[in-house]
Amino acid sequence: MEEKEVKLFGMWASDFALRVEWALELKGIEYEYVNEDLPFNQSEELLRLNSVTKKIPVLVHNGKPLAESLVIIEYIDDTWKEGYSIMPKDPYDRAQARFWAKFAEDKCITTTLGVFTSEGEAQKKVVQEAREAFKTLKQAITGKEHFGGDSIGYLDLAIGLFAFLMPVFEEIVGVSIVDDANAPLLKAWFARFLDVDLIKTSLPPRDKMYELCKERQQQFISGQIKF
Known part of the structure; x- marks a missing residue:
């Protein structure tokens, strides 16, 4: 399929936009990248394209915008079917990948951000919750090289943000969440x-x-920005 226009609105430090970049690169799709000045200075074009949440990433394909990183990744895999497969072929495996991606969003990301944005006793409590969430997540990779099996796939892209950001977060807050x-x-x-x-x-x-x-x-922590 020939792409007449593929544009990605993201931000250089956005882990969610990076998920989509990885998907586009895996599929070999040429695209234009628009770097937004966030969190306070969204462009008028971004606000027009995603008037619902006003957030990145937004993928524009043939003039049609699509928001939410995991939704975009599935769209990319469904639209450009040739070459690298991101989603599992088996329906059960696809459902499992979606389940664990939602678990990571609901439990792992939420608790990690809780650790990152809290202090004192409140932080101690959420640190334990985060550790338990990641202990549970390990079930999805037991016996595998990657979450997608022998190669990276949908769930790797969904969870991959942790691999880079977790050590950064841990260094800043001075606690360990994922360790040996x-x-x-x-x-x-x-x-x-x-x-x-x-x-x-x-x-x-x-x-x-x-x-x-x-x-x-x-x-x-000061309340200047919120989730």
């Missing part, structure tokens, strides 16, 4: 995922990400 004692399978997968050429060449500079995350943490 708590979740060794996930810790090992972090290293394998980040060693994939397509992944490691697309990551933002760690020092720049660290500074931004540190700034965002203070903005969350």
Whole structure:
């Protein structure tokens, strides 16, 4: 299928936009990238294309906008069927991938952000919740090289943001969530995922990400920005 127009609205430090970039790169799709100045200065075009949530990422294909990173990834795989397959072929495996992606969104991401944006006793409580969530998530990769099996797939893209950002978050807050004692399978997968050429060449500079995350943490704690 010839793409007349593929445009991705993202932000250089957005883990959710990065999911979509990975999907486009895996499929070999040429696209234009529009870097938004977030969180306070969304462009008029972004607000027009995603008037519902006003958030990135937004994929525009042939003039039609689509929001929400995991929805976009499935659309990409369904639209460009040739070549690399992101979603599992088997219906049961696809359903399982969606289940674990939702679990990661609801439990792992939520609790990790809770650790990142809290202090004192409140933080101690959510640290334990985050560790338990990642212990549960390891079930999805037991006996596999990647969540997608021998190669990275939908669930790897959905969860891949942790591999890069978790060590940054842990360094900033001074606590360990995913380590060799708590979740060794996930810790090992972090290293394998980040060693994939397509992944490691697309990551933002760690020092720049660290500074931004540190700034965002203070903005969350002070109430300047909210989830």
